[in-house]
Amino acid sequence: xxxxxxxxxxxxxxxxxxxxxxxxxxxxxxxxxxxxxxxxxxxxxxxxxxxxxxxxxxxxxxxxxxxxxxxxxxxxxxxxxxxxxxxxxxxxxxxxxxxxxxxxxxxxxxxxxxxxxxxxxxxxxxxxxxxxxxxxxxxxxxxxxxxxxxxxxxxxxxxxxxxxxxxxxxxxxxxxxxxxxx
Amino acid sequence: xxxxxxxxxxxxxxxxxxxxxxxxxxxxxxxxxxxxxxxxxxxxxxxxxxxxxxxxxxxxxxxxxxxxxxxxxxxxxxxxxxxxxxxxxxxxxxxxxxxxxxxxxxxxxxxxxxxxxxxxxxxxxxxxxxxxxxxxxxxxxxxxxxxxxxxxxxxxxxxxxxxxxxxxxxxxxxxxxx
Numbered sequence: 001x002x003x004x005x006x007x008x009x010x011x012x013x014x015x016x017x018x019x020x021x022x023x024x025x026x027x028x029x030x031x032x033x034x035x036x037x038x039x040x041x042x043x044x045x046x047x048x049x050x051x052x053x054x055x056x057x058x059x060x061x062x063x064x065x066x067x068x069x070x071x072x073x074x075x076x077x078x079x080x081x082x083x084x085x086x087x088x089x090x091x092x093x094x095x096x097x098x099x100x101x102x103x104x105x106x107x108x109x110x111x112x113x114x115x116x117x118x119x120x121x122x123x124x125x126x127x128x129x130x131x132x133x134x135x136x137x138x139x140x141x142x143x144x145x146x147x148x149x150x151x152x153x154x155x156x157x158x159x160x161x162x163x164x165x166x167x168x169x170x171x172x173x174x175x176x177x178x179x180x181x182x
Numbered sequence: 183x184x185x186x187x188x189x190x191x192x193x194x195x196x197x198x199x200x201x202x203x204x205x206x207x208x209x210x211x212x213x214x215x216x217x218x219x220x221x222x223x224x225x226x227x228x229x230x231x232x233x234x235x236x237x238x239x240x241x242x243x244x245x246x247x248x249x250x251x252x253x254x255x256x257x258x259x260x261x262x263x264x265x266x267x268x269x270x271x272x273x274x275x276x277x278x279x280x281x282x283x284x285x286x287x288x289x290x291x292x293x294x295x296x297x298x299x300x301x302x303x304x305x306x307x308x309x310x311x312x313x314x315x316x317x318x319x320x321x322x323x324x325x326x327x328x329x330x331x332x333x334x335x336x337x338x339x340x341x342x343x344x345x346x347x348x349x350x351x352x353x354x355x356x357x358x359x360x
Contacts, residue, residue: 044318044319044320045319045320057285057310058284058285058310058313061309061310061311061313061314062310062314064309064310065309065310065311065314083314084216085216086216086217086314086315086316086317087213087215087216087317087319088213088214088215088216088317090213107197107198144192145192145195
């Protein structure tokens with residue numbers, strides 16, 4: 001009889017201990033959902049980090065706000081709008097696909113499209129591993145553009161750039177690779 | 183045709199380069215706030231002395247809300263005496279300066295206030311809710327509110343005497359009713 005009581009009391013205590021954390025602190029919003037919403041928001045005090053990824057105090061406070069608002073019944077879209085209303089679209093890591101922003105989404109495709117088509121016009125090969133190598137002239141154009149950009153951004157200050165100390169063997173290797181087009 | 187492609191691809195990069203060049207020339211901290219022109223979010227905090235600090239209590243005045251932190255060196259250290267000086271000069275003309283200390287410790291904030299002899303109310307935003315409501319992304323940031331309680335100017339970086347006086351004088355010169 002006494003052993004039965006002990007068992008009963010023990011099982012009630014154990015059950016209570018197992019259930020109480022769930023009943024005392026209901027979690028209607030999963031951490032995954034909080035993470036998903038936070039991952040779309042820019043950490044305002046960081047460089048290229050989302051609110052989900054940043055260890056900063058500000059990001060932690062923003063995560064708490066995300067959690068609080070989701071728990072209050074707001075949808076992920078509502079929470080996103082809440083931050084956009086205060087910070088502007090800058091707070092979103094991915095710009096919304098509308099208006100001027102569409103350029104950001106589709107310009108790369110427009111730019112890559114012709115290159116892709118050009119690639120397909122290369123000699124036909126039945127080898128599935130075959131990748132047409134860019135012609136040396138194309139590479140030369142890229143190098144020219146890079147040099148122009150470099151001069152443009154560095155020449156403005158008027159100071160001549162100091163020559164960079166490069167290992168001669170390395171520079172020879174680079175030269176050979178550029179020339180061979182590999 | 184081949185010749186055309188040779189030029190077209192580098193040419194296609196030009197708009198992108200132009201956009202980058204433009205981006206490098208503008209101040210990255212000058213992100214336009216969507217809050218300018220809108221009603222300032224209301225808040226109630228507790229000052230470091232324990233008194234309630236509510237924006238509502240200052241409706242009808244020109245309010246300067248300054249977000250700062252003791253670790254924000256040198257900008258917050260540069261502007262603290264300027265804010266104090268101008269608060270003293272304008273306090274009798276329906277102008278109030280409210281300091282909001284963010285991401286800081288109590289001790290460091292108290293020391294900062296003591297060191298600069300700040301007499302305008304200062305409160306800590308412990309949960310960051312006021313900072314987020316004002317779209318703050320760094321310190322110092324200062325919001326100038328008109329008598330109707332609208333955010334009229336958001337100033338990023340240290341406030342100078344010129345900025346404070348010019349902005350507050352302009353807001354004071356406006357009629358009391360819209």
